[in-house]
Amino acid sequence: MGIFDIIGPVMVGPSSSHTAGAVRIGLFCHRLLGRTPSGVVIGLHGSFAATGEGHGTPLALLAGLLGLAPDDERIPHAAELATESGLAYRFEDEDLGEVHPNSVHIHLESEEAQLDVYGSSTGGARIDIWNIDGFAISLDGEFPTLLFVYPDRSGTVAVVSAILANAAINIATMKVHRTTRGGQALMAVQLDEEPSEGVLESLRHLPHFQQVRFIPALGFGG
Amino acid sequence: MRTMKEISLERFIQKVEESGQPLSEAFLQHEITETGKPREMLWELMRTRMAVMNQALKRGLESPQRSRSGLIQGEAHRIANWAATGGSLLGGGFSKLIASAMAIAEVNACMGRIVAAPTAGSCGVLPATLFTVAGERAVSEEALIRAFLTAGGIGLVIERSASLSGAEGGCQAEVGSASAMAAGALVEMLGGPPVQVGCAVAFALGNLMGLICDPVRGLVEIPCVKRNALGEVNAVTAAEMALAGCGSVFSADAVIETMGKVGRHLPEEFRETARGGLALLPIGDGMSPDQARA
Numbered sequence: 001m002g003i004f005d006i007i008g009p010v011m012v013g014p015s016s017s018h019t020a021g022a023v024r025i026g027l028f029c030h031r032l033l034g035r036t037p038s039g040v041v042i043g044l045h046g047s048f049a050a051t052g053e054g055h056g057t058p059l060a061l062l063a064g065l066l067g068l069a070p071d072d073e074r075i076p077h078a079a080e081l082a083t084e085s086g087l088a089y090r091f092e093d094e095d096l097g098e099v100h101p102n103s104v105h106i107h108l109e110s111e112e113a114q115l116d117v118y119g120s121s122t123g124g125a126r127i128d129i130w131n132i133d134g135f136a137i138s139l140d141g142e143f144p145t146l147l148f149v150y151p152d153r154s155g156t157v158a159v160v161s162a163i164l165a166n167a168a169i170n171i172a173t174m175k176v177h178r179t180t181r182g183g184q185a186l187m188a189v190q191l192d193e194e195p196s197e198g199v200l201e202s203l204r205h206l207p208h209f210q211q212v213r214f215i216p217a218l219g220f221g222g
Numbered sequence: 223m224r225t226m227k228e229i230s231l232e233r234f235i236q237k238v239e240e241s242g243q244p245l246s247e248a249f250l251q252h253e254i255t256e257t258g259k260p261r262e263m264l265w266e267l268m269r270t271r272m273a274v275m276n277q278a279l280k281r282g283l284e285s286p287q288r289s290r291s292g293l294i295q296g297e298a299h300r301i302a303n304w305a306a307t308g309g310s311l312l313g314g315g316f317s318k319l320i321a322s323a324m325a326i327a328e329v330n331a332c333m334g335r336i337v338a339a340p341t342a343g344s345c346g347v348l349p350a351t352l353f354t355v356a357g358e359r360a361v362s363e364e365a366l367i368r369a370f371l372t373a374g375g376i377g378l379v380i381e382r383s384a385s386l387s388g389a390e391g392g393c394q395a396e397v398g399s400a401s402a403m404a405a406g407a408l409v410e411m412l413g414g415p416p417v418q419v420g421c422a423v424a425f426a427l428g429n430l431m432g433l434i435c436d437p438v439r440g441l442v443e444i445p446c447v448k449r450n451a452l453g454e455v456n457a458v459t460a461a462e463m464a465l466a467g468c469g470s471v472f473s474a475d476a477v478i479e480t481m482g483k484v485g486r487h488l489p490e491e492f493r494e495t496a497r498g499g500l501a502l503l504p505i506g507d508g509m510s511p512d513q514a515r516a
């Protein structure tokens with residue numbers, strides 16, 4: 001926390017949790033896919049469902065999915081922009097159970113993949129992405145992040161750390177999450193700095209992984 | 223004896239007391255140490271944030287802002303016009319003060335671009351206070367930037383010792399804190415010593431002690447926009463008291479801590495849940511906002 005967290009962030013109103021945080025959840029999804037999805041089904045939970053409309057939460061989520069930052073003045077026009085960009089969207093109310101009141105489930109579709117992302121806006125534009133495709137995780141988007149999905153077996157962690165160490169990139173956190181179904185694992189690696197395109201390429205070419213995704217740090221805008 | 227906390231207003235005040243530097247210098251030094259960013263960069267960053275605030279202010283004054291819910295209908299613009307036709311009760315400066323805070327808060331309510339200060343709901347208080355008084359008193363840009371830094375520093379102390387969130391501490395933590403930040407910043411901007419900055423913070427926060435958060439329909443519109451004007455008028459009041467030499471019998475840090483305690487004692491109904499206070503009243507006793515206004 002510093003002076004510019006108090007006098008900031010720069011954002012489109014009206015609410016840091018219901019608007020700016022919602023943009024950041026959408027933006028996380030955009031970066032996760034590496035592009036604007038072709039279709040989304042957005043399940044609004046709790047307060048997002050109850051007071052979201054008046055706070056512009058649906059527009060904020062769409063804006064993020066289109067790749068806009070929380071301080072982008074085009075956020076109020078996100079619905080038109082989505083139609084122009086060929087993003088088909090549908091909103092539903094969805095009960096996600098005993099989770100944070102400002103939560104959302106986004107089903108993402110693109111030519112390349114289908115993903116289900118669950119996240120919450122936890123206050124002051126901060127977010128927590130707590131489930132991706134059935135893996136219980138916890139990511140706040142504040143670090144450049146690598147995600148790997150692979151058949152659970154030993155040695156995988158070492159391969160990734162070796163490549164990052166070689167490129168002198170510091171690992172902030174590294175966590176492996178497992179699902180029971182099919183012995184799949186998801187590894188989330190938060191980095192202290194952005195890896196170069198070259199490093200990303202060598203990671204993507206490793207034979208171990210079914211999916212390798214890179215999510216640049218989201219920042220807070222302005 | 224009470225031990226002094228790691229981050230307290232008193233500590234910052236002591237740092238500059240002997241050298242006679244303004245309080246903003248202590249906050250700036252702290253920020254440089256914490257972030258490792260050079261002074262010029264921080265200075266420039268504040269200038270950019272001020273430009274965004276200025277744009278929001280212009281937009282809210284020049285064009286009537288209407289929110290999606292219909293609860294906000296360009297009231298800032300209305301006040302500015304009314305004052306311009308001679309309606310003002312205490313002269314143009316005072317009307318401008320009120321209209322400015324509401325203008326920025328309305329831009330926020332209508333999905334415009336603002337700077338949270340410290341929150342989006344209370345974003346009008348600080349910039350409107352500083353811009354309006356700076357305009358009236360022909361203050362230099364440097365003094366204005368320093369005032370914003372001081373405001374940020376005061377906010378930092380409140381964040382550490384109490385809270386800046388309506389959901390945690392009620393509106394006293396949002397509009398109250400914004401008001402205290404603005405009051406202290408005003409004192410520095412007008413040349414008052416750091417001790418007087420502390421007094422202004424104590425007065426401003428003490429005056430709004432216990433203010434609940436009760437947003438109608440859970441939206442950041444009513445009473446939020448008008449409370450921004452309240453926070454601002456309260457800030458100017460507190461700053462004038464301090465600059466005139468009125469001393470506070472409580473330290474600013476003690477008042478800040480007390481605000482935090484009061485916040486924790488507020489029932490949940492009064493902490494942004496829209497289940498208490500004004501949030502429970504029927505709007506216009508069943509009339510639509512437009513009918514209620516007619």
Ligand code: SF4
Binds near residue numbers: 344388441447449494
């Ligand atoms: S009433 Fe609540 S939402 Fe409105 S400004 Fe105050 S703290 Fe923020």
